[in-house]
Amino acid sequence: MEICSPKDAVSILIAEDSKTQAAILRHLLESAGYLVTVASNGREAFELIQKNPPTIVLTDVMMPEMNGYELCRTIKDDPTTRDIPVILVTQLFDPTDVIEGLACGADNFIIKPYEPDYLLDRVAVILSNNTLDSDVCVGVGDETGIPVFFNGKNHIITSNSRKILNVLLSTYEIAIYKNNELLEAKEKVAVINYQLSEANVELLKSNSNLKNEILERNRIEQALFQSNKKLSLLSSITRHDMKNTMMALLSYNELARMDNPAKEFQDYLTKESEILSRLSAQIEFTRLYEELGVKGAIWIDLFDLLNKVILSFSSVTISLESDIRLYEIFVDPLVEKVFYNLLDNAIRHGEKVTTILISAKEMNENLEISISDDGIGVPDEDKEMIFSRGYGKNTGLGLFLVREILSITNILITECGIPGKGALFVLKVPSVHYRKSHAL
Numbered sequence: 001m002e003i004c005s006p007k008d009a010v011s012i013l014i015a016e017d018s019k020t021q022a023a024i025l026r027h028l029l030e031s032a033g034y035l036v037t038v039a040s041n042g043r044e045a046f047e048l049i050q051k052n053p054p055t056i057v058l059t060d061v062m063m064p065e066m067n068g069y070e071l072c073r074t075i076k077d078d079p080t081t082r083d084i085p086v087i088l089v090t091q092l093f094d095p096t097d098v099i100e101g102l103a104c105g106a107d108n109f110i111i112k113p114y115e116p117d118y119l120l121d122r123v124a125v126i127l128s129n130n131t132l133d134s135d136v137c138v139g140v141g142d143e144t145g146i147p148v149f150f151n152g153k154n155h156i157i158t159s160n161s162r163k164i165l166n167v168l169l170s171t172y173e174i175a176i177y178k179n180n181e182l183l184e185a186k187e188k189v190a191v192i193n194y195q196l197s198e199a200n201v202e203l204l205k206s207n208s209n210l211k212n213e214i215l216e217r218n219r220i221e222q223a224l225f226q227s228n229k230k231l232s233l234l235s236s237i238t239r240h241d242m243k244n245t246m247m248a249l250l251s252y253n254e255l256a257r258m259d260n261p262a263k264e265f266q267d268y269l270t271k272e273s274e275i276l277s278r279l280s281a282q283i284e285f286t287r288l289y290e291e292l293g294v295k296g297a298i299w300i301d302l303f304d305l306l307n308k309v310i311l312s313f314s315s316v317t318i319s320l321e322s323d324i325r326l327y328e329i330f331v332d333p334l335v336e337k338v339f340y341n342l343l344d345n346a347i348r349h350g351e352k353v354t355t356i357l358i359s360a361k362e363m364n365e366n367l368e369i370s371i372s373d374d375g376i377g378v379p380d381e382d383k384e385m386i387f388s389r390g391y392g393k394n395t396g397l398g399l400f401l402v403r404e405i406l407s408i409t410n411i412l413i414t415e416c417g418i419p420g421k422g423a424l425f426v427l428k429v430p431s432v433h434y435r436k437s438h439a440l
Helices: 019-031 042-051 068-077 095-104 116-129 161-259 263-290 302-310 322-326 335-349 398-407
Strands: 011-015 035-039 056-060 086-090 108-111 146-150 153-157 298-301 317-320 327-331 355-363 366-373 412-415 424-430 434-436
Touching (some): 019 035, 035 042, 042 056, 042 068, 056 116, 068 086, 086 116, 095 108, 108 116, 161 263, 298 302, 302 317, 302 327, 302 335, 322 355, 327 335, 335 366, 335 398, 398 412
Parallel strands (some): 011 035, 011 056, 056 086, 317 355
Antiparallel strands (some): 146 153, 327 434, 355 366, 366 424, 412 424
């Protein structure tokens, strides 16, 4: 029986339970000019073969109903189909696979994953060998089986010599191909190992440099710490001595005012007392400024903070809107000085302040805390100058200190009230530095 025929008349049956793999195979073979039929399992494939025998069968090994070995054996045991070449397509490849393939009469193997050209070449080889001589067309049942014991199991090899040779040659070809892949992989691994070795050398150098930098930084930080500690101690001692001197000067000033009632002299003593008080405030400011950022920012409940601060002011009505209760802010612990100075500034400079309102609202990813009063307000030309150091009627340090404390956690403060209708200070707290109060 002659199976082979011109390519445009060659029909190939694919037995594959994976729809994706079947579609890929079908497209590949049809693109090469073959007529293709697909079955989803071995049993369905054999039914199709009985109805319309194909030129060649490509079958997956692992399938439901009937696996590839069983399908191949069934094809070779049937006198009407035994001459159809069968190629086993499998992901597995060890000696047992070869024995199983020979035992069931398979004509060749194709190993997944495969290159398209390799698969088409296998099909072409099988079709060509099928016409060489009549020996190829002998079925499984026409030869005496050769018993083979392998891997703890008996196998009966009934394939003829040419089939065995084809399978062995295919196996050898695959072994060479896999060996070449392995050699290429080894070369790539060697290159990667060399690159890793070079990278490790560079990494060791970088680690060594980094270690030295860390040691140097630690040494510098330790030196700075010791210097700051000494400066802090010196500042503390200096402030203590200056405060004692100031107290002595204020005492002598008071005695002079008591001993000399002359008006002209009393005016001088009053001015002297004011200057001494301002110097005392400036000394206190240096203490507060030295503490900026030292303790680290913390989360503070806004409502509790403001309630504590407003206890110091009884001459005006200070109201807190309900939204104040909703928030906590991330600020330097000196924030109490911020709100104290803002309220004190409003009362002292607003001249006619009777009420102060404090509110909070979320706007443009910020929390805006507003402090408004009903005083005389701030002239437009002074709205930015009031935050400068030394600007103002008294020490000129209050609002400067306020801005410095708030800037530690990137909180902005501006004055945007209407002159003649009252001052309005707005604190803009970034989204990362406020949250809803845990007390709610």
